[in-house]
Amino acid sequence: MSAYLLLAVSIVSEVFATSMLKVANGFKNLLPTLAVIVGYGVSFYLLSISLKTIPIGIAYAIWAGVATALTALVGMIVYKEKFNRKKLTGFIFILSGVILLNVNGGH
Amino acid sequence: MKGVIYLTISIITEVFATTMLKLSEGFTNLYPTLGLMFGYAISFYFLSLCLRTLPLSLAYAIWAAGGTVLTALLGVVLWGEAVTTLKSIGLLMIIGGVIILNSTKEVETGRVPSAKVS
Numbered sequence: 001m002s003a004y005l006l007l008a009v010s011i012v013s014e015v016f017a018t019s020m021l022k023v024a025n026g027f028k029n030l031l032p033t034l035a036v037i038v039g040y041g042v043s044f045y046l047l048s049i050s051l052k053t054i055p056i057g058i059a060y061a062i063w064a065g066v067a068t069a070l071t072a073l074v075g076m077i078v079y080k081e082k083f084n085r086k087k088l089t090g091f092i093f094i095l096s097g098v099i100l101l102n103v104n105g106g107h
Numbered sequence: 108m109k110g111v112i113y114l115t116i117s118i119i120t121e122v123f124a125t126t127m128l129k130l131s132e133g134f135t136n137l138y139p140t141l142g143l144m145f146g147y148a149i150s151f152y153f154l155s156l157c158l159r160t161l162p163l164s165l166a167y168a169i170w171a172a173g174g175t176v177l178t179a180l181l182g183v184v185l186w187g188e189a190v191t192t193l194k195s196i197g198l199l200m201i202i203g204g205v206i207i208l209n210s211t212k213e214v215e216t217g218r219v220p221s222a223k224v225s
Contacts, residue, residue: 018167021151022158036151068171075164083164086211091164093204094172100197101175 003053010046011063013039015070019078061102065095113157114166118173120150125178126185165208172201 017039024032051059072091075081124146130139157166176198182188 019163021155022163024155025159026156027152036155040151064171064175068168071167072164075162075167079163081162081164084211086207087165090204090206090208090211091168093200093207094168095204097197097199097201097204098171098175100193100200101179103193 003050006046006050007054007059007062010043010050011066011070013046014043014063014067015074017043018067018071019074022079057103061099064102065099068095068098110157110160110166113153114161114169115173117150117153117157118170118177120146120153121170121174122177122181124150125174126181129186169205169208172205176201 017036020032020035020039023029024036027033027036047059047063069091076083124143127139127143127146130136131143132139134140154166154170179194179198183190
C-alpha cells in the first residue's frame with residue numbers, strides 16, 4: 001500500500017478517535033473509550049509505517065494539519081458547533097503555524 | 108474555567124509524553140517508555156474531560172497548537188535546536204490564532220448536548 005494512503009488512513013482513524021473522546025466523557029462510557037484506544041492505536045501504527053517512506057517533517061505536518069482541520073469539521077457537522085469568520089481566521093492561523101512548525105521537524 | 112484547566116493539564120502531559128518518546132529511543136529505554144505511556148494516558152483522560160464543556164473543534168485546535176508550540180520551545184531549550192525564521196513565523200501564527208479564537212467569547216459554552224450519550 002502506498003505510504004500516503006497509509007498516512008490518510010492514519011489521519012482518519014486519529015480524527016475518529018478524537019471525536020470519540022468527547023462521548024467517552026472522561027472514559028466513563030465503555031464503547032467510546034474502546035473506540036478511542038483502538039483508533040489511536042491504529043493511527044500511530046500506520047503513521048509509524050508511513051514514516052518509513054515519507055520524511056518525518058512532511059508526514060507530521062500533513063498529519064497535524066489535516067487532523068486539526070478534519071476535527072474542526074467533525075465539531076461543526078456532528079456536534080453542531082458554531083463557526084463565524086473570526087473563529088475561522090483563528091483556525092487558519094493555527095493550522096498554518098502547526099504545519100510550518102512541523103515541516104521543520106517538530107512533534 | 109474547569110475545561111480550560113483540564114485542557115492545560117492535557118497539553119502539558121502530552122508534551123511531557125512526547126519528550127519521553129524522544130528519550131525512549133524506540134521504546135528501548137524502560138523509564139522513558141513508562142513515562143510516555145503514563146503521560147499519554149493522563150493527557151487523553153484530561154482532553155476527554157475538557158470536552159464536557161469546550162467545543163471539540165476549538166479544544167483540539169488549541170491542544171494541537173499548544174503541544175506543537177511547547178515541543179518546539181523545548182526543542183530549542185533542551186535539545187539546542189536552531190531557531191529558524193520559519194519556526195518563529197510558525198510560533199507567532201499559532202499564538203495569534205489562539206488569541207483570535209479566545210477573543211470570540213465562545214470558548215466555554217458550558218452546554219454540550221451531544222455529551223449526554225451514555
